Amino acid sequence: MDFILNPWPWYMAGPLMALVMILLVYFGKTFGMSSNLRTMCTMLGAGKFSDFFKIDWKAQSWNLMVVAGAIIGGYIAVNFLSNDTTMALNPKTISELNALGFRNPGSTLVPNEFFEFESMSAKSLIILIIGGLLVGFGTRYAGGCTSGHAITGLSSLQKPSLIAVIGFFIGGLIMTNILLPLIF
């Protein structure tokens, strides 16, 4: 059972991620997690403000089931399929993050410094809001996210997806290497 309870290596996780996409394509759908944000906007009445949201959300309800499953999967993985192993981060990463003021990097899934709900600072709240806005806006502008472009799009050799993934990396490199040290 240890191989299930320990963190999974990349060569096991990658093909399983592909399996998720393959199953959805096989079912006649597609693997795109950001589309749900548009669907939820439509359900909340965004169609009154823009034609972009005048879609038949019921036709997208299968994708909302994927979201519900993902939430359940996250719960199952943390509560039943995990042990207390600390993440095996690169020692260089750990010392860099310590220098930026992060305590015990890798002891939790995400840094408590700005994800802890109970004791959230105004700065953390602003970071989460700005991050969410960038992800929500950028993903729809680019017509997809990691699942739609990086996995599905690259697998099917689509040039637009390659451009989008290059964009993901430009943005990610700027944030991590230039902006994060200024923020923390």
Add this chain to the structure above:
Amino acid sequence: MKYIKFLLVGVLLGIVLVKSEAVSWYRIYEMFRFQSFQMYGIIGTAVLTGLLFYVISKKGGIKNGQNEPVVFPKKDKGFTRYMIGGTIFGLGWALIGACPGPMYVLLGAGVYSMIIVIIAALIGTFMYGVLKDKLPH
């Protein structure tokens, strides 16, 4: 009942994303600092496996559940929207360490602050919808 299979695929996705640590802010940080192979390995082997499926399906070797050849949705041609939109997305991804799939998975994993990120992402998507016609594509 016809939706149960999608729920199960979602469960698989959630488990894989947590167990591979791809939902972790730390792993995204490491990726963009080129200090770990984990994320590159996951995305790389996912794409290679997907590519294998794509090549076989292209030859008509795979039929979907309705007995028709499987199709991958085609993205519209273009450059600007993919480059600018992608860069904006990347900035957010590296800041909060979560893209749209992991946002939901982390919520289930007990990171309740993700609800703030999800609401902000909904507002971001709404802003795109409103501004869409004024943006270069």
